[in-house]
Amino acid sequence: MDVVISIFGEGKDLDALQMAARTVAVCFTALIFIRISGRRSFGQRSPFDYVVAILLGATLSRVIVGASPAIPTLAASLVMVLIHRALAWACVHSARLECLAVGVERELFKDGQFDSKQMAAALITRTDVYETARQELHTLDLEEVQLAILERNGQVSLIRKRRDTGNR
Template sequence: METFHYLIGENGAHISWWQMGIRAAIIFIYAVFIYRIAPRRSFARLSAFDVVLSVIMGSGLSRALTGNAPLLPTLVATALLIALHSVLAALAPRFEFLSYIIKGRPVRLISNGVVDWEAAEKSRLGERDLTEQLRLKGLRGPAEVEVAYIERNGAISVVKAQDK
């Protein structure tokens, strides 16, 4: 164990550049491994639930990299965070209340060409934001929309109105 502490440095003590380099290599390999075994949704969709995991992981691993947090307990804590995230993500589709708490719910913004400005305001969307999103989807304005939602991940989904 003495050799290990020599190579990665003592926790809370000043560590040299080469000890930080070894820590960086260990953390990099570990993070790639965690990314590979974690369910794909953990890092792909970036809902608030996923962003929180990423921020906490990055913060903890960066502290371990610089020697401000112990390396091995930080790696264990990171694995536990991934496990907790995976369990909650697996349970959320089965329990509506848990899904609502963790992932939120979609909000209807447009219905039959009429914008619900109260819902847009609650979602922190102004008229320019909404029209920009519609233009990016090839629409001229709300009149061309059957229904539009701001989804749980913050994206705006649109169903185009059928030509009559």
């Protein structure tokens, strides 16, 4: 036990080597926790996922600087990751829960018309949709766009109009 305290320190009085040792240990522990949490935590990035990522980072940083006791803080971090994993599993099995935790897509633009109600609910402006058109389609207008959807991850997807092939 004295060796562990010597390497990782105790309390808030840590030297540079002890903080470095804690950083290495917490880095690998965080990697293990993220692997337990699953790819979803840092892949799709829903609000639900961001909350876990932010809280996990904030909690684990306390271990590194000695602001909180290491074992209870790591235990709290593991519980957070396991809750995330359980909620993600529950979302797979319940569409209603998925809508609450992750959100739903919203049609912002369809057939040449903006849906003001959906845009207001999502706090998205016409300028946001035009910006996506410039970035994705390299156009200044929505002439080529059939549908604009705000995805659950916050991205705006644009669906192009079908082109007539001229075969009659």
